[in-house]
Amino acid sequence: MTANGLVQITLYFVALLLLAKPLGVYMAAVYENRPLLLKRILGPLEAGFYRLSGVNPEQEMGWKSYAAALLWFNLFGGLAVFALQMLQAHLPLNPQQMANVTVDSAFNTAVSFATNTNWQGYSGETTMSYLTQMLGLSVQNFVSAATGMAVLVAMIRGFQRTHADGIGNFWADLTRGTLYILLPLSFVLALVLVGQGVVQTFKPYQTIPLVEQVSTATEKTTQTLAVGPAASQIAIKQLGTNGGGFFNVNSAHPFENPTPLANFLEMLLLILIPAALCHTFGTMVGDPRQGWAILSAMTLVLVSLLFVTVGYEQGGNPALAALGVEQSVSVDQSGGNMEGKETRFGIVNSAIWATATTAASNGSVNSMHDSYTPLGGMIPMWLIQLGEVIFGGVGSGLYGMLIFVLIAVFVAGLMIGRTPEYLGKKIEAFEIKMAAIVILIPAFFILGGTSLAIMVEAGKSAVANPGAHGFSEILYAFSSAAGNNGSAFAGLSANSPFYNTALGITMLFGRYGIMIPVLAIAGSLAAKKTVPTTVGTLPTHTPLFVMLLIGTVVLVGALTFVPALALGPVVEHLIMNTAL
Amino acid sequence: MTNQIKPAILMLLFFTVLTGIAYPLAVTFSAQTLFSSQANGSLLGSNELPLGSELIGQAFSRPEYFWGRPSATSPASYNGGASSGSNQGPTNPALIDAVQARIKALRDADPSHLEAVPVDLVTASASGLDPHISPAAATYQISRVAKARQMSPNSVSELVDRYTEARQWGILGEPRVNVLKLNLALDQHLK
Numbered sequence: 001m002t003a004n005g006l007v008q009i010t011l012y013f014v015a016l017l018l019l020a021k022p023l024g025v026y027m028a029a030v031y032e033n034r035p036l037l038l039k040r041i042l043g044p045l046e047a048g049f050y051r052l053s054g055v056n057p058e059q060e061m062g063w064k065s066y067a068a069a070l071l072w073f074n075l076f077g078g079l080a081v082f083a084l085q086m087l088q089a090h091l092p093l094n095p096q097q098m099a100n101v102t103v104d105s106a107f108n109t110a111v112s113f114a115t116n117t118n119w120q121g122y123s124g125e126t127t128m129s130y131l132t133q134m135l136g137l138s139v140q141n142f143v144s145a146a147t148g149m150a151v152l153v154a155m156i157r158g159f160q161r162t163h164a165d166g167i168g169n170f171w172a173d174l175t176r177g178t179l180y181i182l183l184p185l186s187f188v189l190a191l192v193l194v195g196q197g198v199v200q201t202f203k204p205y206q207t208i209p210l211v212e213q214v215s216t217a218t219e220k221t222t223q224t225l226a227v228g229p230a231a232s233q234i235a236i237k238q239l240g241t242n243g244g245g246f247f248n249v250n251s252a253h254p255f256e257n258p259t260p261l262a263n264f265l266e267m268l269l270l271i272l273i274p275a276a277l278c279h280t281f282g283t284m285v286g287d288p289r290q291g292w293a294i295l296s297a298m299t300l301v302l303v304s305l306l307f308v309t310v311g312y313e314q315g316g317n318p319a320l321a322a323l324g325v326e327q328s329v330s331v332d333q334s335g336g337n338m339e340g341k342e343t344r345f346g347i348v349n350s351a352i353w354a355t356a357t358t359a360a361s362n363g364s365v366n367s368m369h370d371s372y373t374p375l376g377g378m379i380p381m382w383l384i385q386l387g388e389v390i391f392g393g394v395g396s397g398l399y400g401m402l403i404f405v406l407i408a409v410f411v412a413g414l415m416i417g418r419t420p421e422y423l424g425k426k427i428e429a430f431e432i433k434m435a436a437i438v439i440l441i442p443a444f445f446i447l448g449g450t451s452l453a454i455m456v457e458a459g460k461s462a463v464a465n466p467g468a469h470g471f472s473e474i475l476y477a478f479s480s481a482a483g484n485n486g487s488a489f490a491g492l493s494a495n496s497p498f499y500n501t502a503l504g505i506t507m508l509f510g511r512y513g514i515m516i517p518v519l520a521i522a523g524s525l526a527a528k529k530t531v532p533t534t535v536g537t538l539p540t541h542t543p544l545f546v547m548l549l550i551g552t553v554v555l556v557g558a559l560t561f562v563p564a565l566a567l568g569p570v571v572e573h574l575i576m577n578t579a580l
Numbered sequence: 581m582t583n584q585i586k587p588a589i590l591m592l593l594f595f596t597v598l599t600g601i602a603y604p605l606a607v608t609f610s611a612q613t614l615f616s617s618q619a620n621g622s623l624l625g626s627n628e629l630p631l632g633s634e635l636i637g638q639a640f641s642r643p644e645y646f647w648g649r650p651s652a653t654s655p656a657s658y659n660g661g662a663s664s665g666s667n668q669g670p671t672n673p674a675l676i677d678a679v680q681a682r683i684k685a686l687r688d689a690d691p692s693h694l695e696a697v698p699v700d701l702v703t704a705s706a707s708g709l710d711p712h713i714s715p716a717a718a719t720y721q722i723s724r725v726a727k728a729r730q731m732s733p734n735s736v737s738e739l740v741d742r743y744t745e746a747r748q749w750g751i752l753g754e755p756r757v758n759v760l761k762l763n764l765a766l767d768q769h770l771k
Contacts, residue, residue, distance in 0.1 A: 007751060045598075053590040068581040072588035080592065126662050139600040143592075171587055178595065183603065190607045191614065197635050200611040200619045205661060208623075208630045211763060212640050224661035225633055227621050232607040236599075249663040252706035254635040255621065260753025316699065317670045320679055326696035326716070333714035334754045339675065339703040340665045343649065343712035346754035350706075367706045368665035371675075469669035491667030576671050 001310060002329055005348040009310075012352055013303065015268055016275055017295075023272065024279025024291070030180045031153045031173060032284065042179050049175050057175075060166025063523025066154055067516055069170040070147060074512075077143060078114035081136040082106050085128075094129035095204035101127060108500035113140035115511035116148055116393055118237065118244030118363055118486040119503060121495040125226035125247050130202060137244060138233045142186075145240025145273075146177035148395030151515050151522075152277060153177075155399050156284045158525030159423045167522045181273070182240060189269060190235035197258030200231040230256060238269045241393040243363030243486040251353070251366040252342055260344055263366060267353050271360045274391040275299075277398045285423055289541035294401055297549045301390045302359045305379050310351040312376035313337050318576060340371030351376070358383040361393035363486025370465070370473065370489040374576060377489070378569035381476050384483040386557040387442060393484060396511075399518045401553075403435045405540070406521075408552040410435075412538050422540060424530035431524060434517035441513040442482040443560045445506045449478035450564065458498035464491025468575065472568035481506040624764065631769060632760050636660050637711040640763060643689050644728035646713070646721050648759040649700055650682055653708035666704040679703065690724035712756035715744050729766065739765055 029036060039046075050057050061069065085101035088094055101109070105121055112119045113136070122128065128137070150173035157167045194200050206225045213221050230246040234256055237244055251257035251266055275295060282291020314336040316327030329335040334346030341350045350367035357364055358380035369377055383390060389401040406420075406427050413420030413427070420427040453459030453474045463470030473489040480487055481503040488494065494503065539545065611619040625631035632638055637648045639658045651657035652666035668675035682702040687693075698716040718740045726733040743762040747753050 004747070004751070011751065049591065049594050052594065053587040055587050055591075065581070065584070069584040069588065072584050073591060076588050076592050080596070123662065123664075134604050135596055135600040138604060139592075139596050142599040143595050171591060174591070178599065183599065187603065187607060191610055194607075194611040194615045194619050197618045197622050199621050200608050201621075202608065203620065206621065206623075206630070208632055210638050211632060211760065211767070211769075212638065212642060212645055223632065223636070223638060223658065225621055225636060226661050226663075229604045229608055231611060231619075232604040235607075247663050249665060249707045252665065253663050254633075254707060254709055254711055258622075258635050260748040264752050319670065319676050320699065320703075323676070323680055323683060324696050325679065325683070325699050325702055327699045330716065332716035332719065332755070333698050333700060335699055337670065337703075338700045339668060339670070340706050341703075342706050342710050343700055343714055343756045344710075344753050349753060365706075368667055370667040370669060371665065373670050464667055465669035465672045467671065469671060472669075489667070490665070491669070572669070572671055 001314065005310065008348050009306065009352060012264070012267065013299065016272065017299070019268070019272055020275040020295070021279050024276035025283050027181055027276060027280040028283035030176050031280070033172070033176070036180065038180050038184065046175055046179055050171065053171065055171040057169050057172035059169055061169055062165050063154070063167055063519040066167055066170050067519045070150070070515070071512065073174070074114050074144070074147060077140055078110040081113055081140055082110035084132045084136040085109060088129040088132045091129065091131050093131035093134070093202070096129070098127060098129045104497040104500035105495055108504045111504040111507050112486065113137055113242070113244060114144055115484050115507045116144035116240070116242060116361070116396070117481060117484040117507045117511070118242045119481055119488070119507065120244055120486065121500055123248035124245055125228070130228055133233060133246065134229060138236065141233065141236040141240050141242040141244065142178050142182050143174065145182055145236070145242060145394045146174050148393050149177045149277070150174050150395065151518060152395035152399045155402060155518055155522040156281055158522035159285050159425060161526040162528065162530045164526040167519070167526050182236060185239055186232070186235040189239065189265065190231040192265060193234060193262055194231045196262040197255070198231040198234060198262065199227045199255045200229055201227050202229060203227060227255065234266070237364060238266045238362070239273060241270070241274065241360050241362040241397070243357065245364060250364050252368070257366055260349065263345055263349055263353070267349070267356055270356050270362050270364070271391045273394045274360050274397045277395065281398060287541070290423065293541045293546050294398070294405070294549070297546045298390050298401070300546070301550055301553070302355060305383060306352060306355045309355050309376045309379045310348060312373045313347045313351050315373065317373065337371070337373050337376065340368030342367065354380045355383060357487055358485060359390040359392070360397060361388040361483055361485045363480065365487050368490060369476070369487060370491045374569040374573035377472070378565060380487070381472070381479055381569070382557065382561065382565065384479045384485045385446065385561045386553055387439065388483040388485060389553060396484065396514070400438070400514065403438045403518065404553050405549060406431055406435050407439070408545070408549045409538065409540065411552065412548060416538070418536060421531055421537065424533065425525050425528050426531060431521050434521045437517045438514050439556060442510055445482040445509055446475070446478045446561070447564060449482070449502055449506050450475045453478070453502065456498070458496060462493040462496060462499060464493065468568050468572040472572065475564055475568050477503060478506060482510040484510050624761070625769070631764060633660075634758065634761065635711055636709045638760050640759065643724050645763045645766070646718060646725060646759050647701070648713055649705040649710045650678070650703065651708040652704040658709060660709060663707045663709055665706045665708060690727070693723050695720060711758055711760060713759055715740070715755050715757055718744070718757040718762070725766070
């Protein structure tokens with residue numbers, strides 16, 4: 001690790017933590033419907049949405065109504081994306097004359113974007129019309145993110161309220177999150193990104209003569225440049241932990257992520273809202289220390305694992321060293337394992353992105369994770385498998401982490417023989433049962449799905465790399481789908497009926513199989529009374545509790561997935577270092 | 581539960597108009613007004629005679645040009661219409677073979693040059709469109725380009741220095757050389 005590498009990593013985390021606090025406090029004000037400057041401008045629009053939809057934003061919903069509103073909204077959103085893909089050839093704004101998408105791929109993509117996963121079985125610039133990207137994918141980028149945040153806010157209300165039936169109004173939470181948080185931030189970011197070189201145009205692709213004209217008939221003498229309304233979509237895909245790229249290679253594409261500054265901003269916004277929501281939580285429950293404790297746990301895990309990936313990627317590939325390739329870092333090159341990485345990002349910025357995008361359930365990439373060293377690439381996969389709670393998705397990361405908090409409190413309660421409580425709420429059998437479902441569902445689909453795929457030909461034939469690495473590709477795919485992450489070991493040819501269906505189902509359960517129990521917990525907590533804090537209460541803002549929480553997350557993640565990881569990345573690591 | 585169906589459909593409709601139509605149009609309008617060149621692909625040369633995009637690399641294989649990163653796009657390399665990485669894993673024999681072939685091509689083009697090859701010059705970029713190589717990879721190619729163009733290595737080296745970009749703000753990213761701009765400068769299309 002060079003001095004500059006350390007400076008870039010430090011700068012990244014300092015900027016993140018500095019911005020998270022004010023944004024988090026602001027978001028609390030949005031969700032508590034306090035007066036805001038932006039309300040003066042967009043307030044009439046908000047009121048218009050409610051009036052025209054026949055919604056009363058003051059009307060409290062019980063957890064079942066809240067869940068029903070959410071599920072209907074996501075269902076119709078998914079259907080709209082599906083329909084746009086099935087009809088795009090006949091619709092306007094399709095200058096490249098893209099054909100209609102196949103049924104299985106359209107299903108997969110519709111689920112993928114409605115669930116905030118943004119797994120991409122397709123290649124953007126060769127599959128989707130501008131209309132589909134805008135009306136289908138961009139819209140879901142906004143509302144699937146706002147949906148996740150709404151569920152989190154509903155859960156926080158569960159802790160805030162006593163003897164209450166309602167946990168808020170879904171339509172109000174959805175609308176406020178989109179109008180006052182996601183939309184203004186995306187607009188500003190999109191323009192800054194265009195300033196750095198991200199394209200934003202409705203013109204068709206451009207064909208340009210190559211500088212080096214090759215005379216043979218088989219070679220091309222021109223280059224086609226794919227463009228499109230990219231910046232508007234890239235801004236929200238980073239902010240909303242969506243991650244679905246406008247182009248096939250996502251933020252490795254120079255038109256999607258042109259400069260180191262663009263890269264820094266995109267990386268920052270990748271986990272800014274998940275980090276800020278910790279402060280939103282602390283503010284809303286009236287004890288900012290609770291937010292800090294969770295944010296500290298998340299940051300500690302991410303920073304530690306980041307250094308593992310940087311170390312292995314900087315170490316390079318021993319097989320290339322044997323061929324006499326210069327992989328050491330110097331002032332003139334970043335060195336290391338550069339297969340699948342861009343020169344302008346080098347090792348450090350590729351590694352920060354790879355770990356941040358998998359810690360958060362974003363899933364956008366600026367390098368190809370499939371080409372990482374075995375252990376350098378195992379870290380992103382394991383971060384997904386930890387349950388997408390180290391920052392995690394917008395909303396979904398923190399509500400997932402709060403589930404682990406309940407488990408940690410429960411474990412501590414067992415040790416000291418006291419009924420566990422958190423923020424004055426007794427944690428009882430119902431909450432722990434729901435928490436167990438939340439933890440078991442992803443594990444079931446990741447391990448079950450991987451097992452199924454390696455037993456059938458349609459699963460095995462899709463791998464691109466032989467041996468243990470091929471197994472890692474499949475394991476990563478199911479982890480990514482269950483965690484609603486969306487990144488991939490992209491060599492896997494996942495655009496097939498088998499993977500489109502299996503991964504589509506996995507994404508659905510990975511999203512709603514967790515949201516519904518979380519809302520049930522929110523409803524149950526809201527109905528409870530608040531018990532007063534005594535000397536016997538376990539404090540949940542101390543360094544000791546932060547360690548207990550990290551221990552819980554890591555232990556569950558390790559116990560569940562180490563055997564599978566041993567068959568993939570670990571075996572490959574041993575092969576790579578002994579074959580020579 | 582079914583009383584939420586109507587608001588669900590209407591809300592989706594309004595959000596589609598707002599975030600799917602108004603928002604991208606507003607961004608496009610502002611972007612085309614403020615940053616028209618970048619918004620349209622950062623093209624070099626004139627509108628009538630574009631020389632390429634500053635941000636998208638092109639394929640070079642003749643000795644008198646600097647070569648960029650290997651590209652895994654298909655059907656041809658540096659296909660700006662279909663970005664792609666190789667996705668080859670570190671223990672994949674195909675990767676080792678490919679790197680070996682790339683080293684051989686570099687050696688064959690300049691047999692007297694025996695230094696170790698910088699890694700970015702023999703490994704495929706993530707996008708297949710990487711416009712840059714490391715300064716080390718540019719320096720490595722100076723002797724070949726100078727011989728092929730019958731220029732002094734010093735004058736080629738000066739051009740390389742001129743097209744070497746430092747870290748942004750001195751901190752961010754990695755130092756790099758824009759291959760297309762450097763080659764255009766060699767051909768005296770750029771000053």
